[in-house]
Amino acid sequence: MPAPPTILPAPVEPVALPAHAMACPQCGLHVELPALERGEEATCPRCDEHLVSIPHSPIDEPLAMAWTSLILLLLACSFPLLAIDVQGNQTQITLLESAETIYRRDFALLANVLLLCVLLLPAIFLLSTIYLFSGIRTGRRLPWMKPLGRLSVAIQPWMMVDVFLLGAIVSMIKMASLAQVGFGLSFWALLGFSLALTRTGSLVEAHWLHYRINLLHGIDPTQRPAEPCHGCQVCGFFSPASAGHCQYCHATLHARHPHSLQKTVALLATAIVLYLPANLYPIMLTESLGRTTPSTIVEGIFLLWEKGSYPIALIIFVASVFIPIVKMIALAALCLAASRPHRTRPLHLTRLYRIVDFIGRWSMVDVFVVIILVTLVRMGSLMSVHPGVAAVSFCGVVLATMLSAMSFDVRMLWDVQHPVSTGREHDEFD
Numbered sequence: 001m002p003a004p005p006t007i008l009p010a011p012v013e014p015v016a017l018p019a020h021a022m023a024c025p026q027c028g029l030h031v032e033l034p035a036l037e038r039g040e041e042a043t044c045p046r047c048d049e050h051l052v053s054i055p056h057s058p059i060d061e062p063l064a065m066a067w068t069s070l071i072l073l074l075l076a077c078s079f080p081l082l083a084i085d086v087q088g089n090q091t092q093i094t095l096l097e098s099a100e101t102i103y104r105r106d107f108a109l110l111a112n113v114l115l116l117c118v119l120l121l122p123a124i125f126l127l128s129t130i131y132l133f134s135g136i137r138t139g140r141r142l143p144w145m146k147p148l149g150r151l152s153v154a155i156q157p158w159m160m161v162d163v164f165l166l167g168a169i170v171s172m173i174k175m176a177s178l179a180q181v182g183f184g185l186s187f188w189a190l191l192g193f194s195l196a197l198t199r200t201g202s203l204v205e206a207h208w209l210h211y212r213i214n215l216l217h218g219i220d221p222t223q224r225p226a227e228p229c230h231g232c233q234v235c236g237f238f239s240p241a242s243a244g245h246c247q248y249c250h251a252t253l254h255a256r257h258p259h260s261l262q263k264t265v266a267l268l269a270t271a272i273v274l275y276l277p278a279n280l281y282p283i284m285l286t287e288s289l290g291r292t293t294p295s296t297i298v299e300g301i302f303l304l305w306e307k308g309s310y311p312i313a314l315i316i317f318v319a320s321v322f323i324p325i326v327k328m329i330a331l332a333a334l335c336l337a338a339s340r341p342h343r344t345r346p347l348h349l350t351r352l353y354r355i356v357d358f359i360g361r362w363s364m365v366d367v368f369v370v371i372i373l374v375t376l377v378r379m380g381s382l383m384s385v386h387p388g389v390a391a392v393s394f395c396g397v398v399l400a401t402m403l404s405a406m407s408f409d410v411r412m413l414w415d416v417q418h419p420v421s422t423g424r425e426h427d428e429f430d
C-alpha cells in the first residue's frame with residue numbers, strides 16, 4: 001500500500017522590510033516602524049505623511065508597469081493626437097509636432113517645458129525604473145544605482161502627462177463650437193500612458209528602493225549608527241551627522257535645509273512679480289478672417305462662460321486664477337508661520353503645505369491648452385492661433401511656485417511651535 005502523500009507546510013516568506021527606525025521625510029519625526037509584510041503601509045503618527053508601502057508584488061509590478069508605460073509612450077508619439085476640420089481644411093497634430101511648432105514661433109521655454117514634462121522626464125523615469133528593478137530582480141549590483149534611485153524619485157513631481165491630457169480635452173472642447181475636432185489614436189495611448197505612469201510612480205518609493213539597492217551592495221541600512229545622526233529626507237535612513245551626506249543614497253544631509261525660508265520667499269516673490277504680466281498681457285491671439293483678437297487669461301474665461309462652456313470656464317478659472325493665488329497666499333502664510341512662534345497647530349499647516357504641493361502643477365493646464373491650440377489651428381488667414389507673451393510669464397509663475405514649495409522645509413513648522421505643545425524633543429538626535 002503506497003504511503004499517504006506528505007503535505008509540506010507553505011514556505012514562510014521573509015518579511016519585506018524588517019522593524020527599524022525611519023525619519024519622516026516631511027516632519028522629521030523619528031518613527032519606530034514594525035516589520036512590514038507585502039501589502040502593508042506605514043504612515044507618520046505625527047503628521048500623517050505616507051512613509052512607505054510594500055506592494056503585493058514589489059519588484060515584478062513596478063517592472064511590468066514601467067514596460068507598459070514605455071510602450072504606451074512610444075505609441076503616444078507615433079500617431080496623431082488631435083484632428084481638426086475647419087470648412088474642409090483638415091489638420092492633425094502629433095505630440096512632437098506641438099513642441100516643434102511652438103519652438104519655431106520663438107517660444108522655446110514653452111517647447112522645452114512640453115518636451116521635458118510630458119516626454120523626456122517620464123522616459124528617464126521609466127528607463128531608470130526598469131534599470132533599477134531589473135538589477136534588484138536578478139540580484140545584480142549595477143553601476144549608478146544610488147544616484148539613479150535618487151533621480152527617479154526627484155523627477156516625479158515634474159512629470160505632467162495627466163495635466164497635458166486635461167489640456168488636450170479642454171482644447172478640444174474649446175474648438176468644438178468652431179470646427180469639427182476629434183481625438184487621434186495617440187490621445188488614447190496618452191490616456192493609457194498617463195494612468196500607467198501614475199501607477200508606476202506610486203510603486204517607486206525612495207525608502208524601499210534604497211533599502212533593496214543597499215542590500216545588493218551588502219549593506220543593511222536599517223542598522224542605526226550609535227553616534228548622533230540625521231534622518232535623510234530622501235531615503236529616510238539615518239546617517240552620522242558628521243558625514244555630511246547620507247551613507248545609503250548619497251543625498252546631502254541637513255538637519256534643516258540651509259536658507260530654506262529665504263529661498264522659498266525669493267521664489268515666491270518671483271512668482272508674484274511674474275503673475276502681473278501673466279494677467280495683464282494676452283496669453284493667446286486668435287486670427288480669424290484677417291482680424292486678430294488678443295485675449296488675456298480672464299478674458300478667455302469670460303468668453304468661454306458667455307459661450308456656455310461652463311465646465312471648461314470653471315476648469316480654466318480654477319487652474320489659472322484660483323490655484324496660483326491660493327498657492328501664493330498659502331506659501332506666504334507658511335513662511336510667516338515658520339519664521340515666528342504661533343498658535344496654529346503644525347499638523348494643520350503641514351496639511352496646507354501638502355495641498356499646495358499637490359495642486360501646483362495643475363496650473364500648467366492653460367499653458368498646454370495654448371501650445372495645443374497654436375499647433376492645431378494653423379489655417380493662415382482663415383483661422384490661426386498664436387501664443388501671447390503672458391503664456392511665458394504664466395509658465396514662469398507655475399514653475400516658480402513649484403520650486404518655492406519644494407524649497408520649503410516642512411520641519412521648520414514643527415520647530416516653531418507654541419511652547420506648550422513642542423515636539424522638538426522627539427525630533428533629531430543632535
Ligand SMILES: [Zn+2]
Pocket residue numbers: 024025026027028029044045046047048049
Ligand atoms: Zn511626519
Ligand SMILES: [Zn+2]
Pocket residue numbers: 232233234235236237246247248249250251
Ligand atoms: Zn538617504
